[in-house]
Amino acid sequence: MFFERLAERIDTADSVLSVGLDPDPDRLPDHLREHDLPRWAFNRRIIDATHEHAACYKPNAAFYEDADGWRALEETIAYAHGKNIPVLLDAKRADIGNTARQYATLLDTADAITVNPYLGRDALEPFLSRDEKGIFVLCRTSNPGGVDLQNAALASGETVYERVADLAREWNEYGNIGLVVGATAPEELEEVRERAPDLPFLVPGVGAQGGDAEAAIEHGLASGVGLVNSSRGIIFAGEGESFAGAAGEAAKRLKRRLNEYR
Amino acid sequence: MFFERLAERIDTADSVLSVGLDPDPDRLPDHLREHDLPRWAFNRRIIDATHEHAACYKPNAAFYEDADGWRALEETIAYAHGKNIPVLLDAKRADIGNTARQYATLLDTADAITVNPYLGRDALEPFLSRDEKGIFVLCRTSNPGGVDLQNAALASGETVYERVADLAREWNEYGNIGLVVGATAPEELEEVRERAPDLPFLVPGVGAQGGDAEAAIEHGLASGVGLVNSSRGIIFAGEGESFAGAAGEAAKRLKRRLNEYR
Numbered sequence: 001m002f003f004e005r006l007a008e009r010i011d012t013a014d015s016v017l018s019v020g021l022d023p024d025p026d027r028l029p030d031h032l033r034e035h036d037l038p039r040w041a042f043n044r045r046i047i048d049a050t051h052e053h054a055a056c057y058k059p060n061a062a063f064y065e066d067a068d069g070w071r072a073l074e075e076t077i078a079y080a081h082g083k084n085i086p087v088l089l090d091a092k093r094a095d096i097g098n099t100a101r102q103y104a105t106l107l108d109t110a111d112a113i114t115v116n117p118y119l120g121r122d123a124l125e126p127f128l129s130r131d132e133k134g135i136f137v138l139c140r141t142s143n144p145g146g147v148d149l150q151n152a153a154l155a156s157g158e159t160v161y162e163r164v165a166d167l168a169r170e171w172n173e174y175g176n177i178g179l180v181v182g183a184t185a186p187e188e189l190e191e192v193r194e195r196a197p198d199l200p201f202l203v204p205g206v207g208a209q210g211g212d213a214e215a216a217i218e219h220g221l222a223s224g225v226g227l228v229n230s231s232r233g234i235i236f237a238g239e240g241e242s243f244a245g246a247a248g249e250a251a252k253r254l255k256r257r258l259n260e261y262r
Numbered sequence: 263m264f265f266e267r268l269a270e271r272i273d274t275a276d277s278v279l280s281v282g283l284d285p286d287p288d289r290l291p292d293h294l295r296e297h298d299l300p301r302w303a304f305n306r307r308i309i310d311a312t313h314e315h316a317a318c319y320k321p322n323a324a325f326y327e328d329a330d331g332w333r334a335l336e337e338t339i340a341y342a343h344g345k346n347i348p349v350l351l352d353a354k355r356a357d358i359g360n361t362a363r364q365y366a367t368l369l370d371t372a373d374a375i376t377v378n379p380y381l382g383r384d385a386l387e388p389f390l391s392r393d394e395k396g397i398f399v400l401c402r403t404s405n406p407g408g409v410d411l412q413n414a415a416l417a418s419g420e421t422v423y424e425r426v427a428d429l430a431r432e433w434n435e436y437g438n439i440g441l442v443v444g445a446t447a448p449e450e451l452e453e454v455r456e457r458a459p460d461l462p463f464l465v466p467g468v469g470a471q472g473g474d475a476e477a478a479i480e481h482g483l484a485s486g487v488g489l490v491n492s493s494r495g496i497i498f499a500g501e502g503e504s505f506a507g508a509a510g511e512a513a514k515r516l517k518r519r520l521n522e523y524r
Contacts, residue, residue: 022361024360060361060364062355062361062364065365067330068329070331070332071329074329092357095322095354096405097405097471098286098494099322102324102325103327117380117410118378118380118411118412120409121407121410122406122407138381141381143381144382144384145381148382149422149425149426150380150382152418152422152425153418154416155415232360
């Protein structure tokens, strides 16, 4: 069970911090560019510098979508596992039938994944049926455009994102579902928590996006289990040859800040 | 402009058929398995056998998400381009900020892409701003679970998928947006066409999923431009060493069947 393993890791690290591994090619330090797999070289150094503070690592699939990228991602996942830290692949996938089954093979290596609810339950079934893995369903995302569809009011009274929270509870046959709810809209974070009291949240938007850390902790955890993510705020905290040390410091600081509210 | 180039291709091939290139590893013919890149070997033979009948090729990204897969995809796209046939990458992506920008680099090689509307406009902006490319927004998908969220009734009277059609029209600043509307729900296909009279549709679900070919043509095209896709019904029409010939015959048959209604 992913959420049990995550709970153990949260205890061990005394942290609910998810460190986003988004090695933007335009921002990698120059001295790593000579490596065979610069993204893997970058991630390894980030993991070495931050692993004491990380409840999980969250690589976003967007940064690995090429031949070398998938190799870098595989190395990264194996390295995090070597340190007993779970890996949540931020893929936001959903597709139908045999295609969804194919996407679900991403869980052969990752421990958890983010998925998009727009295509409905059968599109997520190949993920959900992996009962040992964690499946985080996008609910209320942290970007400004999140309101365009997610905040539309339904005839039954709730918003689309509230309906998604209800559906996620319905779909949670194996107890392996969590929700993605951004820290940039703290009132909505609270509403979703009331609606889905038992689901762990992945709360993005606390770092570079300026979201509310206190609300993220107050509403993001279910029985102490949940994740608050920062990506750019940690991995690009510094530049040049000292980037990893700066990332380690940023991770430690954010862990402590989050722990003030736990 | 993608839709102008697509219109030319539809004229040249006298076809609105999109051939889905979904090389399911479990279904590849045995004699191709010894190749360095079996998926590319498979796709090349499918393209050789079907190119006269194809308005475009539509690889689904799910089948290429590993190191060799991305190499196979790149070879496939280049080969289709060598035959002057556009490639629509069925990726159903959406993400926020710098991550969406990274996903949009998938359009550096592909001519068009499918995207998921759940995260709203800013998540799609890096795709939409590629005004020479085609961006197909998921509206009403062909799977049974499509109803779970897409058919929910909004307080304003329309369904979620109808709202998506309205948003897509709003977002269509560059005239490069199409909609994905499944052939498995012909009445809804008609409703979306009434709502968005000018947008070309990509209509999946006509082959293995049993959708309505006549409705796909009647409502899927805008000024004659649109695509009706079959994947498994064509590429796995035959087995063993004669698979490519069978695919060619299946593509020709479906093209003719669709042309009866054009």
